[in-house]
Amino acid sequence: xxxxxxGPHTHAPTSVSIVxxxxxxxxxxATAYGVYLFGYPALxxxxxxxxSAMAAEAISLFLLNKPIRPFLLDxxxxxxxxxxxxxxxPWAPWWIAVVGCSFAIIIxxxxxxxxxxxxxxxAMLARVMLLIAFPLEMTTWVIPHPLxxxxxxxxxxxxxxxxxxxxxxxxxxxxxxxLGYIKTELTLGKTIPEIMQHANYDPLxxxxxxxxxxxxxxxxxxxxxxxxxxxxxxxxxxxxxxAMLTALIAIPTLFHLMNPDRYVGADYHxxxxxxMIAAFFFATDYVTSPSTKTGKLIxxxxxxxxxxxxxxxxSFPEGVGFAILLMNALTPLIDxxxxxxxxxxxxxxxxIESPIKSDSx
Amino acid sequence: xxxxxFHKPIVGGVHPIARKAESNALPINVMPMPKRLYVPVQQHxxxxxxxxxxxxxxxxxxxxxxxxxxxxxAPIHSPTSxxxxxxxxxxxxxxxxxxxxxxxxxxxxxxxxxDNVMPIDPFGMSAxxxxxxxxxxxxxxxxxxxFPAVVKLRLSRRSKVHTFIINGGECEPYMTCDDRLMRExxxxxxxxxxxxxxxxxxxxxxxxxxxxxxxxxxAMRLACRHxxxxxxxxxxxxxxMGSAQHLIKTLMGVEVPSDxxxxxxxxxxxxxxxxxxxxxxxxxxxxxxxxxxxxxxxVVKQPRNIEVPIGTLLSDVFEFAGGFEQAPARVxxxxxxxxxxxxxxxxxxxxxxxxxxxxTAKEVSEQQPMPCIRCGSCVDxxxxxxxxxxxxxxxxxxxxxxxxxxxxxxxxxxxxxxYVCPSHIPLVQYFNYAKSELADQQRAIHKNEETKKLVELxxxxxxxxxxxxxxxxxxxxxxxxxxxxxxxx
Numbered sequence: 001x002x003x004x005x006x007g008p009h010t011h012a013p014t015s016v017s018i019v020x021x022x023x024x025x026x027x028x029x030a031t032a033y034g035v036y037l038f039g040y041p042a043l044x045x046x047x048x049x050x051x052s053a054m055a056a057e058a059i060s061l062f063l064l065n066k067p068i069r070p071f072l073l074d075x076x077x078x079x080x081x082x083x084x085x086x087x088x089x090p091w092a093p094w095w096i097a098v099v100g101c102s103f104a105i106i107i108x109x110x111x112x113x114x115x116x117x118x119x120x121x122x123a124m125l126a127r128v129m130l131l132i133a134f135p136l137e138m139t140t141w142v143i144p145h146p147l148x149x150x151x152x153x154x155x156x157x158x159x160x161x162x163x164x165x166x167x168x169x170x171x172x173x174x175x176x177x178x179l180g181y182i183k184t185e186l187t188l189g190k191t192i193p194e195i196m197q198h199a200n201y202d203p204l205x206x207x208x209x210x211x212x213x214x215x216x217x218x219x220x221x222x223x224x225x226x227x228x229x230x231x232x233x234x235x236x237x238x239x240x241x242x243a244m245l246t247a248l249i250a251i252p253t254l255f256h257l258m259n260p261d262r263y264v265g266a267d268y269h270x271x272x273x274x275x276m277i278a279a280f281f282f283a284t285d286y287v288t289s290p291s292t293k294t295g296k297l298i299x300x301x302x303x304x305x306x307x308x309x310x311x312x313x314x315s316f317p318e319g320v321g322f323a324i325l326l327m328n329a330l331t332p333l334i335d336x337x338x339x340x341x342x343x344x345x346x347x348x349x350x351x352i353e354s355p356i357k358s359d360s361x
Numbered sequence: 362x363x364x365x366x367f368h369k370p371i372v373g374g375v376h377p378i379a380r381k382a383e384s385n386a387l388p389i390n391v392m393p394m395p396k397r398l399y400v401p402v403q404q405h406x407x408x409x410x411x412x413x414x415x416x417x418x419x420x421x422x423x424x425x426x427x428x429x430x431x432x433x434x435a436p437i438h439s440p441t442s443x444x445x446x447x448x449x450x451x452x453x454x455x456x457x458x459x460x461x462x463x464x465x466x467x468x469x470x471x472x473x474x475x476d477n478v479m480p481i482d483p484f485g486m487s488a489x490x491x492x493x494x495x496x497x498x499x500x501x502x503x504x505x506x507x508f509p510a511v512v513k514l515r516l517s518r519r520s521k522v523h524t525f526i527i528n529g530g531e532c533e534p535y536m537t538c539d540d541r542l543m544r545e546x547x548x549x550x551x552x553x554x555x556x557x558x559x560x561x562x563x564x565x566x567x568x569x570x571x572x573x574x575x576x577x578x579x580a581m582r583l584a585c586r587h588x589x590x591x592x593x594x595x596x597x598x599x600x601x602m603g604s605a606q607h608l609i610k611t612l613m614g615v616e617v618p619s620d621x622x623x624x625x626x627x628x629x630x631x632x633x634x635x636x637x638x639x640x641x642x643x644x645x646x647x648x649x650x651x652x653x654x655x656x657x658x659x660v661v662k663q664p665r666n667i668e669v670p671i672g673t674l675l676s677d678v679f680e681f682a683g684g685f686e687q688a689p690a691r692v693x694x695x696x697x698x699x700x701x702x703x704x705x706x707x708x709x710x711x712x713x714x715x716x717x718x719x720x721t722a723k724e725v726s727e728q729q730p731m732p733c734i735r736c737g738s739c740v741d742x743x744x745x746x747x748x749x750x751x752x753x754x755x756x757x758x759x760x761x762x763x764x765x766x767x768x769x770x771x772x773x774x775x776x777x778x779x780y781v782c783p784s785h786i787p788l789v790q791y792f793n794y795a796k797s798e799l800a801d802q803q804r805a806i807h808k809n810e811e812t813k814k815l816v817e818l819x820x821x822x823x824x825x826x827x828x829x830x831x832x833x834x835x836x837x838x839x840x841x842x843x844x845x846x847x848x849x850x
Binding site: 005006007008009010011012013014015016018019070071074076114115116117237286287288289290291292293335339340341342343344345349351352353354355356 | 743
């Protein structure tokens with residue numbers, strides 16, 4: 001039977017676990033920065049998320065009678081866990097991590113049929129579920145408490161935050177995110193210039209990431225570096241991030257120019273919330289994004305536009321999760337209609353005209 | 362999208378690890394004549410050749426062993442002088458590994474050509490005669506397609522072909538036989554190009570060579586420097602540049618219509634090996650009885666290019682190349698991208714064998730397939746603009762019509778998609794399976810229609826016979842009645 005093996009008899013040095021490994025590697029700077037910025041609770045969350053995602057994966061595989069080892073070690077569950085951790089408020093309690101990761105793996109992935117079969121990005125699905133189910137825990141944004149700094153948490157306080165009853169003065173050390181703050185103030189009838197006077201916003205600091213926010217979403221520059229690494233390693237293509245960020249720059253700029261009192265500029269949208277991590281790590285999820293270049297451009301632009309729509313006129317300050325899930329749902333449709341042109345055929349699939357008529361026909 | 366692709370003549374494609382340095386440094390060696398040669402009667406696409414010799418016959422090198430039958434076929438000649446010791450089914454160098462009729466020759470060690478094989482002046486012949494020579498020599502596409510060369514030459518003469526493309530792409534990893542031919546025998550190749558241009562009345566020739574073969578490019582440029590109508594073009598080293606459709610796109614900027622062939626865009630494409638064989642046939646009257654092949658792979662002690670008589674068993678060739686360092690994990694005929702696994706080493710080298718590879722498990726790097734993660738690498742790699750992942754999904758759920766709608770018939774089985782797949786899904790295997798299923802279905806439909814036609818014809822015949830019978834009986838009756846009345850009167 002060996003004779004019926006088709007070529008190729010050689011293979012590019014790649015595998016699912018190598019791909020997942022590169023993505024995890026690309027997230028390490030942002031993760032490390034998050035741990036530095038928010039202390040041990042952040043570290044606990046990262047470990048908890050990865051462990052519970054992998055445990056949920058192992059249990060699901062066992063219940064579904066699928067081979068456990070190859071799937072557990074392909075890195076996809078660990079990556080889902082890490083991604084969820086990065087979107088969580090850094091001092092979120094342990095059960096948020098466990099519930100979110102179990103939900104992502106069991107409901108978001110295995111109910112659909114396992115790796116490659118899910119319609120929605122499991123990590124995004126978990127984040128949105130948590131946001132709706134536990135709005136208080138999911139919007140408690142602590143101000144940075146960098147490790148080794150005077151404000152750093154003690155180890156026992158950290159344990160208490162993640163696994164115990166929390167600390168007494170949580171309100172004193174947390175504040176609204178910039179996006180949330182602007183949204184609230186706008187509803188009070190203030191103009192953007194008025195709001196910004198008290199917002200304590202500096203684009204550069206924001207880009208570096210010294211601010212409150214989700215565990216791994218604060219540092220735009222480290223996420224950008226991770227994204228560039230993935231681009232350089234050809235793990236992702238430029239189409240989705242570029243289309244998404246272009247939409248998220250062009251549309252706000254347009255509105256800002258029309259009415260600067262009501263609409264913030266593009267830099268706020270790019271540098272705050274989950275825009276950067278979404279552009280490079282969530283929207284580019286293979287399984288849930290289109291597989292053609294044109295499809296990817298449509299998808300990316302869609303995510304950017306919907307994100308802006310929700311942030312600006314929706315009831316949530318941050319809309320990137322919903323934007324991605326919505327575009328995830330549209331992906332099968334995009335993939336059905338957007339196909340590349342086949343060699344020797346027109347875009348409509350008809351054979352191209354022969355430039356000369358030969359006698360052979 | 363074109364804006365970002367202007368430096369890339371074809372969409373998709375991959376850069377597989379070249380592994381050409383293993384075999385391209387040494388000159389072509391000539392293989393000593395093995396004791397026995399196994400010459401299959403089918404070494405070309407089309408109808409098998411029909412043996413003209415019997416067991417026990419004395420044959421000379423170049424003597425006709427089997428003649429072609431039908432329009433698409435090719436004759437087979439004896440690769441050496443000796444005796445026909447058997448005409449028997451033998452394992453064929455074909456993906457199926459099934460046996461086909463093979464003429465076995467025992468060499469007499471003299472390697473004597475048939476008397477009428479001698480140098481001729483091709484330009485003293487008519488164009489028709491030149492083309493006939495190519496047909497009589499049994500030359501087929503030696504890049505692996507094995508389509509009879511004469512058919513393409515005739516077609517080019519009849520139709521409005523204006524460009525003769527010489528395919529020096531040789532994009533398959535490991536393969537360097539065309540490279541060595543171009544470096545060592547450029548004059549002969551240019552001579553052959555002149556012959557083809559003359560015979561087909563085609564205006565110009567373009568020699569497309571991948572830019573990873575600078576020595577070959579230089580040698581060919583030097584050899585054709587006095588010919589304004591022959592041009593060497595360095596093309597980017599990008600698999601599958603050696604695919605005729607993609608080389609045409611690169612050199613001429615046009616695409617072959619999906620329902621057409623090269624001639625429809627005015628191109629005639631021949632591989633370097635084929636062109637060299639045409640030179641030997643038309644200049645020297647030598648039929649195609651040997652070819653240069655690349656012998657390489659991780660377990661081969663002395664990888665190199667060898668001129669091998671057609672019909673030499675792989676075991677003999679590998680032995681000449683120093684043997685194996687360890688047992689090969691896979692032995693492949695052709696390149697690693699599109700070649701096929703041979704069942705054992707008792708398979709002969711045939712006209713379409715561009716190389717034989719004995720690979721280590723590491724080189725093959727086979728892994729357990731994982732589910733598709735929809736990464737789209739296959740879409741980016743496909744040089745035909747297909748969506749391999751979608752096609753595979755439809756084939757997996759047995760929806761062949763859907764897979765066809767996604768362009769299954771436009772797949773050239775180049776293997777780019779399988780090569781890049783991180784899940785190690787054997788996509789080409791899926792497509793080959795689906796194509797053969799489709800062919801079976803079409804054959805079944807055809808058979809059904811033919812059966813219907815036959816039944817209809819039979820019915821007509823029976824009706825006719827019944828009518829004739831009835832008429833005959835009526836006539837007999839009438840005759841009898843008439844006789845009766847005649848008698849009575």
